[in-house]
Amino acid sequence: MEAEEINLKLLKFLAKQYPTMDHAITEMINLQAILNLPKATEHFVSDIHGEYEAFSHVLRNASGVLKTRIDELFIxxxxxxxxxxxxxxxxxxEKKMKQVADIEEEMNEWYRINLLRVIRLCKVxxxxxxxxxxxxxxxKEFAYIMEELLNEQVDTPNKEQYYYEIVDRxxxxxxxxxxxxxxxxxxxxxxxxHLHVLGDIFDRGPRADKVMDILQQYHSVDIQWGNHDxxxxxxxxxxxxxxxxxxxxxxxYSNLETLEDGYGINLLPLATFALDQYKDQDYSLFMPVIDNEWDTKQDDVRLVAxxxxxxxxxQFKLEHQLIxxxxxxxxxxxxxxGKINYEEYTITIDGMTxxxxxxxxxxxxxxxxxDLSKEEIEVIDRLRSSFLQSSKLQEHIQFMFTNGSMxxxxxxxxxYHGCILLTEEGTFKQIQLDGKYYSGKAYLERLEAIVREGYFNVLDKEAKQKGMDIMWYLWCGSNSPxxxxxxxxxxxxxxxxxEETWKEPKNSYYEYLDDEEMAMRLLMEFGINSEEGHIINGHVPVQVKKGEKPIKAGGKIIVIDGGFTKAYQKITGIAGYTLIYNSFGLQLASHEPFEGVEEAITSEKDMVTSMNVIEYIPTRKRVKDxxxxxxxDGQIKALLTLxxxxxLGLLKTKES
Structure with a gap:
């Protein structure tokens, strides 16, 4: 089919939405105006690890930005x-008004004052x-009135009474x-x-399922998968x-809530098996890490262990099959x-016994x-069935696939969450997969394609199994980015x-984090303007308490894992980062530990956040940028052609 014929078909399709010249021109004017608005503010977070209460608060206070706006407006x-x-x-x-209602005698006056203030802030x-x-x-139920209150000018004499009458009514x-x-x-x-989540939503913290609930309802979000995800x-x-x-x-981590309460995973088969098979064995090496604040019974601790x-x-037996x-x-x-000497109970690793x-x-x-025993096979089969039948888990994982990527x-x-695999010399590491060699961007894209088949391909069992195996490999494999x-x-x-044997040497990528030339090469690999672009990733906590900086490679790389979850806050010394990219540039918000919602409401104590400007843009960025x-811009060009x-009379207009 000729290109001109294709264009005409597309224009006829567009004409159904804009049936007259005036319709098309009006939309062009509207779109052109939008291009000159300031760009929307983007927030980047990483490694939430189930810390839903602190994460929710960061979204509610816009990483400290809203408090700044309040101070500016009402100082x-x-x-x-x-x-x-x-x-x-x-x-x-909801909670604050309930608290106020218990002590405030003149609620109507309180409502009037604060509703007007809230509207002023909302206008800004x-x-x-x-x-x-x-x-x-x-x-929908309040849209007309809210729009009136937001758009009317209260200081206009002809509208002042009208405006206040709405509030009073x-x-x-x-x-x-x-x-x-x-x-x-x-x-x-x-x-x-727009919100960017750079991986590791799951594990460690108390309720990853509640974090996923928040993300599911969020108006604009994307996710870059982490190995825990x-x-x-x-x-x-x-x-x-x-x-x-x-x-x-x-x-x-004695954190079974997400599994049992969040996703309804039945752990009874495992508990029954463990009590039967391991009741007389020394379980001291498997004692769970317990928060001192928790009131945990000793019998419960023993069962979890x-x-x-x-x-x-x-796990070790199942992993053998994949290895x-x-x-x-x-x-x-x-x-x-299989490398253990079971006569002497020794093992030799890297030449040391x-x-x-x-x-x-x-x-x-x-x-x-x-070899898995018959009972172990039964346990894992019943657990697998529970995972597959958890409607909420499946819903959340489908959301991860729809809104996520490598x-x-x-x-x-x-x-991206982790890294781009490099050799010791700083070149892109070549990985052989499916009989071909992949590196850099191509390797990530190939892995993502295999992962998606592991979840969605129900027609080809071999492809599905391969995808599931790759997902396990991405969790712990030496060539997992x-x-x-x-x-x-x-x-x-x-x-x-x-403890020397506990060390997990990192890929050479991390040796080059401060190499600006390497950062430029990485950006070019993904087709990004290396002069203006940045690399943003998480995964490895920034050890702030030891003087480590999150800004690398002359500002080209920004690592935003600051320890959202309590398990990592002893390492980082803070309680998470948010990178904020608005029309004026880049800011990094550094958060202190959140003491909880009830403490915030009763003591009116916000999460302490420090702001640092990373990059200031002298010419404000607009939507067109x-x-x-x-x-x-592409839509405007199409409308212009229409x-x-x-x-020219090549398309007939349909008068409304």
Whole structure:
């Protein structure tokens, strides 16, 4: 078919949406105006690891940005204490108003004052958006009134009485609380134009499922998969090895809530098996890490430890099956149950022999250490069934696939969780996969394609199994770009006292993090303007307390894993980062530990956040400078062609 004929068909299709020349011209004017608005604010977070309460707060306060706006707007009319209370109202309107109602005698007057303030703040936050975009974000039941309040000028004499009458009528009809909540949630939504999550949503922290609930409802979000995320994706696909690793992690950190309460995973088969098979064995090496604040009964600790022990050995046996057929032959070095000398209970790793605790391995058959017993097979089959049948887990994982990827290029920035594999010499590492060699961008894309088949390909069992196997490999493999280390020393950490064996050497990528030339090459590999672009990634916590800086390679690489979850805060010394990219440049928000929602409301104590400007843009960025702007520009050109066809009579207009 000729190109001209194709263009005509496309224009006829476009003409159905814009049936007259005036329709097309009006839309062109609208789109041209949008191009000149300030770019929407992007927020980048990483390594949330189930820390849903702190993560939720960071979204509610826009990483400290909203408090700054409140201070700027009300500095001359509200005290510092009043501004703190007002900020908490914006973040948690329902709970804050309930607290105020218990002590405030004149609630109607309180509503009037604070509703007017909330509307003023909302006007400031929404000013960078079109009326149409704001309108789409309004709750349908209040949309007309909210739009009137946002767009009318209160200081205009002819409209002042009209404006205040609306507010007074809202209060007299007992709708002040509902409108207050609607405006506060609108402010939260508009403060962050788009959210990037750079991996590791799952594991460690208390409720990754609640983090996923938040992300599912978020208005604009993308995810770059981390190795913990891909582990859960593999488990939801049915991979026994991935399931075993997840449950082992949950037992290790005494964090079974996400599995049992969040996803309804039935752990009773594992608990019953562990009590039966390991009740007389020494489980001291498998004691869970318990938060001192938790009131945990000793019997519960013992049961979790026994489950931990049972699933660990099941994991090693299942992983043996995958290692045997793995494309990466180096993984055989990780197949350690079969390397134990069961007469002396020693193991030799990297030329060094280590003594093991004989009592721990009583459940292992020395002649066939990798054989799963009938009971172990039954346990993993029942667990697999529970994972596959969890509707909420499957819903969340499908969301991960729909909104996620191995990497993303967005507004001239390159986003990924872990690393791009490099050799010691700093060249892109070549990996043989499917009989071909891949590196850099091509390797990530090939891995993503295989991973997607592992979840979605129900017609080709071989392709599906290969995809599930790759998901396990991406969790812990030496050539996994989302793991980024030579080995995962799970066995050594459990059974060998020499901490030197626990080390997990990183890929050479991390040796080049401060090399600006390398950063430029990485950007070019992904087709990014290396002068303007940045690489943003997480995965390895920035040890701030030791003086490490998150800004690398002369500002070209920004590592944003600051320890959202409590497990890493002893390493980082802070409680997470948010990178903020607005129309004026890049800022890095450094968060202090969050003391909880109830503490925030009762004490009016916000999360302490420090802001550091990374890059200031002297000429404010507009929508036309973004990826969305490029799409809009393409739409304008198409509409311009449509108008020309109307003018030449090549298309007939349809009068409305």
């Amino acid at each position: 001359n009319e509200m005290s510092d204490k009043e501004r703190r209370a007002f900020a908490i109202l914006i973040y948690y309107p 936050i929404s000013s960078k958006y079109t009326r149409s975009k704001v309108r789409k974000a309004l709750p 809202i209060i007299s009809l007992n709708k002040a609380e509902a409108f207050m909540c609607a405006f506060c949630h609108l402010i939260q939504r508009l403060a962050i134009g 891909i582990l859960w994706m593999g488990a939801a696909s049915g991979s026994g090895a991935c399931i075993a690793n997840i449950i082992r992690n949950a037992c290790k 026994l489950m931990h022990m049972a699933i660990t050995f099941i 045997e057929k793995c494309f990466d032959k180096e993984m055989k070095n990780r197949d350690l149950l 280590h003594q093991l605790n004989a009592d721990v391995f009583k459940g292992i058959n020395p002649k066939a250490p990798y 990497y993303k290029v967005y507004n001239n920035n390159l986003l 989302v793991f980024g280390k030579q080995k995962m020393t799970t066995f050594e950490r459990y059974f060998i006292q020499n 973004t990826d969305i702007g490029k799409d809009i 108008v020309e066809y109307y003018q």
